[in-house]
Amino acid sequence: MMKAELIQASIGLFVEKGFSATSIQDIVDRVGVTKGSFYYHFKSKEELLMHIQASYIDDLLTRQNQILESGQNAKDKLVKIVELLIRDIEEQGEIGKVYYREIRHLTPENAAVIRHKRAEFRDKIETVVKDGVQSGEFRAGLEPRIATFAILGVTNWSYQWFNPSGTLSVAELACMHTDFILNGMLAEKK
Amino acid sequence: MMKAELIQASIGLFVEKGFSATSIQDIVDRVGVTKGSFYYHFKSKEELLMHIQASYIDDLLTRQNQILESGQNAKDKLVKIVELLIRDIEEQGEIGKVYYREIRHLTPENAAVIRHKRAEFRDKIETVVKDGVQSGEFRAGLEPRIATFAILGVTNWSYQWFNPSGTLSVAELACMHTDFILNGMLAEKK
Amino acid sequence: MMKAELIQASIGLFVEKGFSATSIQDIVDRVGVTKGSFYYHFKSKEELLMHIQASYIDDLLTRQNQILESGQNAKDKLVKIVELLIRDIEEQGEIGKVYYREIRHLTPENAAVIRHKRAEFRDKIETVVKDGVQSGEFRAGLEPRIATFAILGVTNWSYQWFNPSGTLSVAELACMHTDFILNGMLAEKK
Amino acid sequence: MMKAELIQASIGLFVEKGFSATSIQDIVDRVGVTKGSFYYHFKSKEELLMHIQASYIDDLLTRQNQILESGQNAKDKLVKIVELLIRDIEEQGEIGKVYYREIRHLTPENAAVIRHKRAEFRDKIETVVKDGVQSGEFRAGLEPRIATFAILGVTNWSYQWFNPSGTLSVAELACMHTDFILNGMLAEKK
DNA sequence: AATGAATGAGACTTCATTCAT
DNA sequence: AATGAATGAAGTCTCATTCAT
Numbered sequence A, B, C, D: 001m002m003k004a005e006l007i008q009a010s011i012g013l014f015v016e017k018g019f020s021a022t023s024i025q026d027i028v029d030r031v032g033v034t035k036g037s038f039y040y041h042f043k044s045k046e047e048l049l050m051h052i053q054a055s056y057i058d059d060l061l062t063r064q065n066q067i068l069e070s071g072q073n074a075k076d077k078l079v080k081i082v083e084l085l086i087r088d089i090e091e092q093g094e095i096g097k098v099y100y101r102e103i104r105h106l107t108p109e110n111a112a113v114i115r116h117k118r119a120e121f122r123d124k125i126e127t128v129v130k131d132g133v134q135s136g137e138f139r140a141g142l143e144p145r146i147a148t149f150a151i152l153g154v155t156n157w158s159y160q161w162f163n164p165s166g167t168l169s170v171a172e173l174a175c176m177h178t179d180f181i182l183n184g185m186l187a188e189k190k
Numbered sequence E: 001a002a003t004g005a006a007t008g009a010g011a012c013t014t015c016a017t018t019c020a021t
Numbered sequence F: 001a002a003t004g005a006a007t008g009a010a011g012t013c014t015c016a017t018t019c020a021t
Helices: A001-015 A024-030 A036-040 A045-068 A073-091 A095-101 A107-134 A143-159 A170-183 B001-016 B025-033 B035-041 B043-068 B072-089 B094-101 B108-135 B144-161 B170-183 C002-017 C026-030 C033-040 C043-066 C072-091 C097-099 C108-135 C144-161 C170-183 D001-016 D024-029 D036-042 D045-068 D074-092 D095-101 D109-137 D144-163 D170-183
Strands: none
Touching: A001 A024, A001 A036, A001 A045, A001 A095, A024 A036, A045 A073, A045 A095, A045 A107, A073 A107, A073 A143, A073 A170, A095 A143, A095 D074, A095 D170, A107 A143, A143 A170, A143 B144, A143 B170, B001 B025, B001 B035, B001 B043, B025 B035, B025 C170, B043 B072, B043 B094, B043 B108, B072 B108, B072 B170, B072 C002, B094 B144, B108 B144, B144 B170, C002 C026, C002 C033, C002 C043, C002 C097, C026 C033, C043 C072, C043 C108, C072 C108, C072 C144, C072 C170, C097 C144, C108 C144, C144 C170, C144 D144, C144 D170, C170 D024, C170 D144, D001 D024, D001 D036, D001 D045, D001 D095, D045 D074, D045 D095, D045 D109, D074 D109, D074 D144, D074 D170, D095 D144, D109 D144, D144 D170
16 A cells, blocks of 8 residues: 555656656655655665566556457557557556656666566567568558657657647547558658 | 867766766766866756757757758658758767756756747647648648657657667668658558 | 574674674564564663673673682682683684673663673682782782783683684683793793 | 864774764764765765774884884894884874774775785784794794784783773883783793 | 865665554 | 564765855
């Protein structure tokens, strides 16, 4: 309970002020406990960050796997993954904002673990792209690795500006991004 | 000279460790001077950050204006702006990595100035998109605001992973990203 | 049982790291219980230290009394006391190392109790020396108080360097120290 | 200046309370400066301790070398070294009390340096003893290594109890200890 | 233009101790 | 007899900043 509260409070603060600029005092003040309490639950500030990062990517990987196992064609899988990432902004709250930003503050060992999992997530998208190119669903000229980074750019950048409680809904944004990614901008193919 | 050296050293350190985790001592150590020197050139650490942020976006805005004044069609302007952002990774070095990350550490007034300039840059892309939709170059269904964020996602995300001295050249990446943005992924338009 | 285990673990840690640098957590970790357990058996960390100090000196005093009551001449009594102190290194393990070092961390009242017992131990040696001088066994020029400190120096210093499981046995060391104390170093008396 | 004051204050406090129990706050309070000042002069509390330990033993080694180069016989050299150690109580103040006690709190690397120097000091005494046995000045039965430890015990233990501003002067104590070490206690040699 | 010394606030962390269970 | 959770005081250390020189 207390541990969960500390995690939630810290995510909020990390989003607002960044990891380094957030003090343990800030975190415990928000929860209304003492510093000693924090250190009963976490060995260090870094351990807390690692906990947050690991839960986040583990959850994404799990849900990505469910999509990949669903046996659809490449396009549908890709659409589902884009939706997963956009919906996540609403469901997981602000963790995503912290996710890419603060890996720098993990110990080298922990950072390696997280980077490895990120690479796994990316590789699985790349495989979907590759499959789609081979099956003829996607254009032959696509470079799967770069296209994957482009897709991630479109989705992850949304964490920087998108407010899920604004006028544009999560579903609408997912739809627009999917459209952009699949069809591009030109009125006619060159 | 000294001032320029301090700026270069600090950009490198901000990239590696982040603004908060970089101390003035770190910066002056890298240049080989003492803290007093730093405070001769900068009123505060925040002023240094503001200097870096402002130079960066001012430069981008200048170059964007040159493109916009060149009187081409919307598609060509857009391609040029994408190229500008990608080439920048090579030309400006690592500043881009710092740019989005550290705005949080500016004073509210300075942050507002930077945000305003960022918005200006974005709005000008949005205008290009709008013009292209109206002229029929771009698809009628595009939402200019969201498409602009998608374009910025594709380009800015490259700062996270692209190494300009690797096997993929800046020109090649610009070309691939342009292709992705204009044509999307599908083999045939729906 | 548990109490004895806590005491043994703490002596080992006090030897290695010193009293202040040893935490209750260190002690209970070594025994494999939790802090609550410690506080069931001891009111405080200081009480534990006092327990160790008091047991140690009480034991020495008891054994010293047995020697003194044995009705031998001064020289033999002295030899026996030297042996007692040297043998103790093997029998009592490392407590001796803690004994002189950590009295500082007792409460003033407890420290006074221990100092009083130490003085008692020392005074009884001094009496033996005095008796020996009067009886003509020891040299007339000896100052009993200073000679006593010299004897204690020779024996107690052994705690700093002597390893009872090395090549030199406890018996051999006791013999050499006795020889040194009784006969000095010169080949001929001046 | 300030650095020297911090060192003096800390020696006093280490004697009274021990290294671990002395806080940086205690030290700077005694000098009347702030904690920041302390860390301007010393990288850490451990560095301060190392500084104290190294100065102390380096000074002893220098003075021991002067004695050894003076070309006297073994007995006179030994007497001079005993005098050196006893006089030191008065001249160097209380450092000696800290010297043996606190080596535990050095980093392993620094502790090794100090232990090496201690061993050098001890070895040089051992050589004097050996020379004296060979020249016939000292008894043939003496074991030089153990006799050296015995001598160090007599002298170093004095730091525990001797007050140089009491009724017994430094010169008198040196004389008594020398007498004890050379002639032992017995009225007649066995 | 630059230095060295100092400051004071605040950072992360440890720890002896308490208490309900 | 023992545990787990929590406390609050204090510890070591960092750091942006100032200022006399």
